[in-house]
Amino acid sequence: MAEFRYKRRVEFAETDLAGIVHFSMIFRYMEEAEHAMWREAGLSIADRDSDLSWPRVSSACEFRNPLFFEDEFEVWVRLAAARTRALDYEFTIVRGETVIAVGTMTSVCVRKNPEGRMRATEVPERILTRLRAPQS
Amino acid sequence: MAEFRYKRRVEFAETDLAGIVHFSMIFRYMEEAEHAMWREAGLSIADRDSDLSWPRVSSACEFRNPLFFEDEFEVWVRLAAARTRALDYEFTIVRGETVIAVGTMTSVCVRKNPEGRMRATEVPERILTRLRAPQS
Amino acid sequence: MAEFRYKRRVEFAETDLAGIVHFSMIFRYMEEAEHAMWREAGLSIADRDSDLSWPRVSSACEFRNPLFFEDEFEVWVRLAAARTRALDYEFTIVRGETVIAVGTMTSVCVRKNPEGRMRATEVPERILTRLRAPQS
Amino acid sequence: MAEFRYKRRVEFAETDLAGIVHFSMIFRYMEEAEHAMWREAGLSIADRDSDLSWPRVSSACEFRNPLFFEDEFEVWVRLAAARTRALDYEFTIVRGETVIAVGTMTSVCVRKNPEGRMRATEVPERILTRLRAPQS
Numbered sequence: 001m002a003e004f005r006y007k008r009r010v011e012f013a014e015t016d017l018a019g020i021v022h023f024s025m026i027f028r029y030m031e032e033a034e035h036a037m038w039r040e041a042g043l044s045i046a047d048r049d050s051d052l053s054w055p056r057v058s059s060a061c062e063f064r065n066p067l068f069f070e071d072e073f074e075v076w077v078r079l080a081a082a083r084t085r086a087l088d089y090e091f092t093i094v095r096g097e098t099v100i101a102v103g104t105m106t107s108v109c110v111r112k113n114p115e116g117r118m119r120a121t122e123v124p125e126r127i128l129t130r131l132r133a134p135q136s
Numbered sequence: 137m138a139e140f141r142y143k144r145r146v147e148f149a150e151t152d153l154a155g156i157v158h159f160s161m162i163f164r165y166m167e168e169a170e171h172a173m174w175r176e177a178g179l180s181i182a183d184r185d186s187d188l189s190w191p192r193v194s195s196a197c198e199f200r201n202p203l204f205f206e207d208e209f210e211v212w213v214r215l216a217a218a219r220t221r222a223l224d225y226e227f228t229i230v231r232g233e234t235v236i237a238v239g240t241m242t243s244v245c246v247r248k249n250p251e252g253r254m255r256a257t258e259v260p261e262r263i264l265t266r267l268r269a270p271q272s
Numbered sequence: 273m274a275e276f277r278y279k280r281r282v283e284f285a286e287t288d289l290a291g292i293v294h295f296s297m298i299f300r301y302m303e304e305a306e307h308a309m310w311r312e313a314g315l316s317i318a319d320r321d322s323d324l325s326w327p328r329v330s331s332a333c334e335f336r337n338p339l340f341f342e343d344e345f346e347v348w349v350r351l352a353a354a355r356t357r358a359l360d361y362e363f364t365i366v367r368g369e370t371v372i373a374v375g376t377m378t379s380v381c382v383r384k385n386p387e388g389r390m391r392a393t394e395v396p397e398r399i400l401t402r403l404r405a406p407q408s
Numbered sequence: 409m410a411e412f413r414y415k416r417r418v419e420f421a422e423t424d425l426a427g428i429v430h431f432s433m434i435f436r437y438m439e440e441a442e443h444a445m446w447r448e449a450g451l452s453i454a455d456r457d458s459d460l461s462w463p464r465v466s467s468a469c470e471f472r473n474p475l476f477f478e479d480e481f482e483v484w485v486r487l488a489a490a491r492t493r494a495l496d497y498e499f500t501i502v503r504g505e506t507v508i509a510v511g512t513m514t515s516v517c518v519r520k521n522p523e524g525r526m527r528a529t530e531v532p533e534r535i536l537t538r539l540r541a542p543q544s
Contacts, residue, residue, distance in 0.1 A: 012307060012318065013158050013300050017151040017205055017454060023464045024149060024439070027432045028285050035284060039342070046284065046341050046425060056431045060468035066526075069153055069318050070311070118474075148443060148454065149436050153318060159328045160303070163296045164421050171420060175478070182289060182420065182477050192295045196332030202390075205454050206447070254338075285430045289423040289477055296421060341425055 004040055006033035006075045010067055020066035026101050027059060030091045033075035034105065041130040054107040055118070057086065061103035071095050079131050085109055085120045087131075140176055142169035142211045146203055156202035162237050163195060166227045169211035170241065177266040190243040191254065193222065197239035207231050215267050221245050221256045223267075276312055278305035278347045282339055292338035298373050299331060302363045305347035306377065313402040326379040327390065329358065333375035343367050351403050357381055357392045359403075412448055414441035414483045418475055428474035434509050435467060438499045441483035442513065449538040462515040463526065465494065469511035479503050487539050493517055493528045495539075 008029060016022040035045050045054055067073060073095040081088040086108045093100040110118040144165060152158040171181050181190055203209060209231040217224040222244045229236040246254040280301060288294040307317045317326055339345060345367040353360040358380045365372040382390040416437060424430040443453050453462055475481060481503040489496040494516045501508040518526040 011300070011304050012152060013160060013303065015153040016148060017153070017155045018461055018463065019153045020463070022149050023467060024432045024435045027435060028283070031285065031432070032283050035342075044342060053426055055426065055428070055474070056471055058468070058470045059431060060466070062466045063464055066463070070307075070316060147436070147440050149439065154325055154327065156327070159331060160296045160299045163299060164419070167296070167421065168419050171478075180478060189290055191290065191292070191338070192335050194332070194334045195295060196330070198330045199328050202327070206443075206452060284424060285432060287425040288420060289425070289427045291425045294421045 003076055003078045004033065004037035006036045006077065008032065008073060008075065010069050010071045010073070012069055015069050020068060023061075023063055026061055026063065026067075026093065026103070029073075029075050029093060030059070030061070030077070030089075030103050030105055033077040033091065034089055034107075037077050037079075037131070041133065043127060043130055051111055052121070052124070053110055053112070053118070054087075055110060057106050057108050059103065059105040061091075061101050063101050065095075065098050065100050067093075067095065067100050073100060080104070082123060082128050082131075084122055087123060139212055139214045140169065140173035142172045142213065144168065144209055144211065146205050146207045146209070148205055151205050156204060159197075159199055162197055162199065162203075162229065162239070165209075165211050165229060166195070166197070166213070166225075166239050166241055169213040169227065170225055170243075173213050173215075173267070177269065179263060179266055187247055188257070188260070189246055189248070189254070190223075191246060193242050193244050195239065195241040197227075197237050199237050201231075201234050201236050203229075203231065203236050209236060216240070218259060218264050218267075220258055223259060275348055275350045276305065276309035278308045278349065280304065280345055280347065282341050282343045282345070284341055287341050292340060295333075295335055298333055298335065298339075298365065298375070301345075301347050301365060302331070302333070302349070302361075302375050302377055305349040305363065306361055306379075309349050309351075309403070313405065315399060315402055323383055324393070324396070325382055325384070325390070326359075327382060329378050329380050331375065331377040333363075333373050335373050337367075337370050337372050339365075339367065339372050345372060352376070354395060354400050354403075356394055359395060411484055411486045412441065412445035414444045414485065416440065416481055416483065418477050418479045418481070420477055423477050428476060431469075431471055434469055434471065434475075434501065434511070437481075437483050437501060438467070438469070438485070438497075438511050438513055441485040441499065442497055442515075445485050445487075445539070449541065451535060451538055459519055460529070460532070461518055461520070461526070462495075463518060465514050465516050467511065467513040469499075469509050471509050473503075473506050473508050475501075475503065475508050481508060488512070490531060490536050490539075492530055495531060 014025045076092045080090040091103040109123045111121045150161045212228045216226040227239040245259045247257045286297045348364045352362040363375040381395045383393045422433045484500045488498040499511040517531045519529045
């Protein structure tokens with residue numbers, strides 16, 4: 001999947017007293033787009049039949065323009081790199097022609113051992129194949 | 137514990153574009169006070185050594201006055217009634233002399249069965265005793 | 273508008289450690305449905321050209337079944353009563369045939385006076401007419 | 409102020425189905441610490457008597473260890489650099505000896521012009537002096 005485009009509208013509770021979307025919500029929008037991309041690929045980030053999970057190890061964002069209540073916007077998400085045990089994503093958030101934010105996120109593939117501790121493990125080939133398949 | 141008083145300050149992300157705390161946060165403040173009351177009683181609402189959990193079955197709130205960024209306020213929480221399988225709480229949120237909100241919440245005591253489904257069960261006597269003990 | 277139906281999917285950040293949607297999110301879903309109903313009627317709850325706003329004065333909800341990550345659900349919202357200065361809404365949240373929650377919310381119509389204090393005022397006829405119009 | 413240390417406890421609604429604090433909350437914790445540092449310096453990030461505001465232009469974080477419900481932790485915040493129109497902060501989040509996350513945040517000083525558009529402006533000397541004063 002070269003790129004996935006996720007559409008969204010700003011909800012009231014996502015704004016703050018400055019009248020704009022709170023910056024922490026921009027990270028949530030990026031995550032929503034990532035999970036929507038997984039669904040589009042026939043996957044779930046929290047598959048009940050899997051013992052894998054995908055905690056973030058880093059995330060960064062530049063905020064270029066404010067988003068307002070009821071704005072319609074898109075999050076463009078791209079799998080920028082697949083490393084042995086981690087996935088790197090790149091995001092661009094746009095409202096029409098205006099770039100709202102650009103960001104990155106790295107998630108590591110972990111498996112819970114019997115004691116409940118998480119341990120990094122290889123990203124399954126099956127998942128990579130689906131995430132890289134041309135978008136249907 | 138006749139009543140427990142929980143102190144808090146309004147954070148920026150808890151406000152909305154109307155310049156006041158979003159009403160959904162008032163429910164979170166009530167929950168925070170409930171959990172603080174449990175800690176005060178030597179308990180945890182999410183005890184890792186217990187298979188019980190306490191989902192809400194109802195909650196209601198009247199919002200009487202707005203709360204603003206950086207306001208200091210208190211949530212007064214009281215165990216209003218203990219039924220066989222449920223606990224009823226009453227809450228009053230105040231900023232100084234001003235009543236911000238009054239609310240109620242009912243949580244049911246559930247145990248997960250092996251299939252992962254939740255089933256209502258009796259509130260353990262040990263928990264009631266602690267919640268009702270005079271505040272230390 | 274007899275009733276408006278708002279579709280939504282559960283996002284990851286809306287769940288809690290119990291593995292289900294946090295109860296405070298249910299109130300946010302009700303609000304999202306209310307605002308979507310206003311948009312459907314050609315209105316905005318936070319119209320930049322209006323000095324009116326619509327704070328909640330009360331809300332209540334019964335939680336009947338849990339919602340899980342990625343569940344698709346609907347919020348059915350109905351204008352139950354229009355009083356001189358307030359609007360009463362009723363909500364039913366469903367996932368397929370399963371009722372997740374039923375709730376109510378009352379919003380009061382306020383105008384900010386020059387000192388920035390809010391004062392209850394009559395619900396404009398123009399707004400009532402639109403909210404009551406048969407759904408397009 | 410060489411460094412300010414903000415204490416906090418994890419609340420239930422801040423966790424997600426993975427059983428840990430949602431990564432977007434880490435950014436909120438950093439912001440809470442920043443605002444607490446301003447209060448400690450006798451300032452408010454949202455002073456009602458000022459026409460300045462402080463939107464973020466970038467933020468980044470590395471997540472090193474998970475935080476759990478009811479964990480007590482600290483956010484150490486430091487004014488890393490003061491540029492003409494922006495402030496750079498550095499954050500370390502710790503639970504006891506364990507580093508949970510390290511992050512950065514840059515806020516720009518803006519003034520709203522009469523049309524409501526934000527325009528970057530110089531950070532007032534009065535604010536810098538207070539933020540840099542030795543902690544009382």
